[in-house]
Amino acid sequence: MTNVADRRLLLVHAHPDDETVGTGATMALYAAAGARVTLVTCTLGEEGEIHLPELARLAATEADQLGGYRLTELRAACAAMGVTDHRFLGGAGRYRDSGMMGLPTNAHPRAFWQADLDEAAGHLVEIMREVRPQVLVTYDPNGFYGHPDHIQAHRVAMRAAELAGAEGFGPDKIYWTAMPRSVLEAGMAAFRESADNPFAGLDQAEELPFGTPDEQIAARIDGTDHHAAKEAAMRAHASQIPDNSWLYSIAGNFGNEFMGVEYYTLAAGEKGPGSGPYGWEDDLFAGLAAGTAAVPGPAVPGGTAPAEAGSR
Ligand SMILES: [Zn+2]
Numbered sequence: 001m002t003n004v005a006d007r008r009l010l011l012v013h014a015h016p017d018d019e020t021v022g023t024g025a026t027m028a029l030y031a032a033a034g035a036r037v038t039l040v041t042c043t044l045g046e047e048g049e050i051h052l053p054e055l056a057r058l059a060a061t062e063a064d065q066l067g068g069y070r071l072t073e074l075r076a077a078c079a080a081m082g083v084t085d086h087r088f089l090g091g092a093g094r095y096r097d098s099g100m101m102g103l104p105t106n107a108h109p110r111a112f113w114q115a116d117l118d119e120a121a122g123h124l125v126e127i128m129r130e131v132r133p134q135v136l137v138t139y140d141p142n143g144f145y146g147h148p149d150h151i152q153a154h155r156v157a158m159r160a161a162e163l164a165g166a167e168g169f170g171p172d173k174i175y176w177t178a179m180p181r182s183v184l185e186a187g188m189a190a191f192r193e194s195a196d197n198p199f200a201g202l203d204q205a206e207e208l209p210f211g212t213p214d215e216q217i218a219a220r221i222d223g224t225d226h227h228a229a230k231e232a233a234m235r236a237h238a239s240q241i242p243d244n245s246w247l248y249s250i251a252g253n254f255g256n257e258f259m260g261v262e263y264y265t266l267a268a269g270e271k272g273p274g275s276g277p278y279g280w281e282d283d284l285f286a287g288l289a290a291g292t293a294a295v296p297g298p299a300v301p302g303g304t305a306p307a308e309a310g311s312r
Pocket of ligand 1: 014015018147150
């Protein structure tokens with residue numbers, strides 16, 4: 001797309017901090033480039049583990065105030081990434097963090113895992129109706145690593161895209177966050193001798209709950225120049241990411257590329273031009289004409305509407 005200001009990127013994440021860890025460099029990159037970046041977070045993350053001792057009593061089993069606190073962390077993280085449009089699905093507090101798969105918290109009446117799919121998707125359709133994103137980013141059907149709220153975020157985002165598409169304003173491209181197997185293997189090799197090896201006990205990348213064969217990756221987004229914004233956003237989520245987290249030590253070992261480069265598979269839409277052995281795109285908007293999805297109307301076969309005169 002030639003006109004950056006016409007670019008609208010919508011990201012759907014499960015908990016505060018997921019946006020930063022998974023897609024923070026991408027968000028900072030597009031926000032800095034002048035694209036409209038809209039983040040939708042589905043829960044407040046009430047069931048998160050608390051890494052700051054002074055906040056321990058905010059826990060769900062005690063004061064149950066972690067969600068409200070994480071809202072403030074998310075706000076600071078968005079500011080660090082330059083993202084100004086942030087919403088909670090259905091409004092802050094509508095859906096509750098379901099906790100890890102199989103825990104009793106999955107059955108809480110407000111747990112996101114219990115959400116009615118069409119009702120939850122309806123909240124997102126309203127946001128799509130307003131924002132008209134050309135590109136939607138969310139997780140794969142396994143929620144990247146199996147957390148119920150991530151799986152549900154995937155289902156809700158995909159259902160919303162389907163409903164919006166039926167009304168003529170669905171996204172042109174849908175991406176799922178991914179980690180190329182070659183990157184995981186390089187990480188495992190580099191950490192093998194390390195005392196804080198996050199891959200301890202694993203022999204092969206295939207044993208991890210995530211990891212995508214390189215040939216299935218569609219896009220490699222190089223936000224290396226924005227690694228500092230991503231790291232600042234991570235620091236804003238201090239209740240979840242302690243200062244001694246392996247995320248920071250990995251960053252130290254691998255340099256800015258670990259923090260700044262993020263990968264995606266393409267779940268819907270047409271892949272744009274790319275490079276390298278697998279033709280990875282370097283832009284989530286690659287192949288889209290300027291002004292796509294700007295005008296309400298029926299979807300055009302092939303996924304893109306004709307470019308508007310004067311929009312480039
Ligand atoms: Zn999460």
